[in-house]
Amino acid sequence: MSAKLFIVDDHPVFRAGLKTILMSESDFEIIGEAQSGEEALQKLKEIEPDIIVMDISMPGKDGIETTKEIRKSNTKVKILLLTMFSDEAYLKEGLAAGAQGYVLKRAVDTELINAIRIVLNGEHYIYPTLIPYLYKQADEKVEASENDKPHLSQRETEVLKLIALGYTQREISEELFVSIKTVETYKTRIMEKIGATKRSALVKYAIKHNLISYD
Template identity: 90%
Template sequence: MSAKLFIVDDHPVFRAGLKTILMSESDFSIIGEAQSGEEILQKLKEKEPDLIVMDINMPGKDGIETTREIRKLNKNVKILLLTMFSDEAYLKEGLAAGAQGYVLKRAVDTELINAIRMVIGGEHYIYPTLIPYLYKQADEAVEALEHAKPHLSQRETEVLKLTALGYTQREISEELFVSIKTVETYKTRIMEKIGATKRSGLVKYAIKHNLISYD
């Protein structure tokens, strides 16, 4: 059974050319086209495509905003975004909006056909020259996670410092004028927040975040 495709682009000549290319494939059928985001949103009330090939830069609702709106109406339809620009911001925003693919318009031939088949098959497709942007995004996310610091209250920070410096629970309770049981509660809470399972983990965390230092 052929995949049902819908084309969205505000340039009639480009739409016609794209339609000709896609109709030459036996496993594709074009069930409709639209020239704006508003039009495709209206037509989706009657049509049920498997995949929408959509331009990003359109007057009115652009392709990314339209993708977000489509996701509210239909979570199953696949969306492949087309653009003239090799733009990192468009790529990230488009994927975040719910698109499964991102292709440059200069690749509307074999590359686009392969992309459509991949997306229909349940995969994501990113134009090869744009893939480094995703690696960069992943690296930034990992770096941010590594530098993330759980919020500790002032008293929790004091208990952490003293524990890392080798104070016993009794010594900490005397230093901070609290009960030993309270110290135990603070330590348990701290370990949960920073993901530590033993004292060495508290020491490492304290050193890493410059709460203590050893000469």
């Protein structure tokens, strides 16, 4: 069975070249095309492609906005975005809007067919030179997560480690040379700071943040 393709691009010459490339594949069938986001949304009310190959930069409703509109009513169709630029912002916005692929126009003759097959198979495709942007984004999320981590004092950290290691409050008081009541106070503060209600949550927190090892 042939995969049904729909092309959206505002440049007639580029669109014609794209069709030539795609029609060379025996298992691809082009069932429609549009020169704007608005036209694409109208035509998609009447046809059901398997994948939409769409330019990002178009007058009026661009490819990212059109992707968002499509996703409001159709979560199944695959969307592969094309662009002239290696732009980190476009990449992030496109993926967030619901696209499964992102290809540079300069690579359509070598990468597009491969990208379409990958996306049709249920996977995401990002043009190789853009992949570092995704690693950067992931690193930023990790850094933000670390910045959001509640601040524990040195003594609170010591108490948390001992609790996670299974020490009783009496054993902790003897280890740190403080009263049991003081240990209870530290434990209460720690639980409030990290939002824990059970001892098991303290253990999980300690493991997650490498305060203790767990084999």
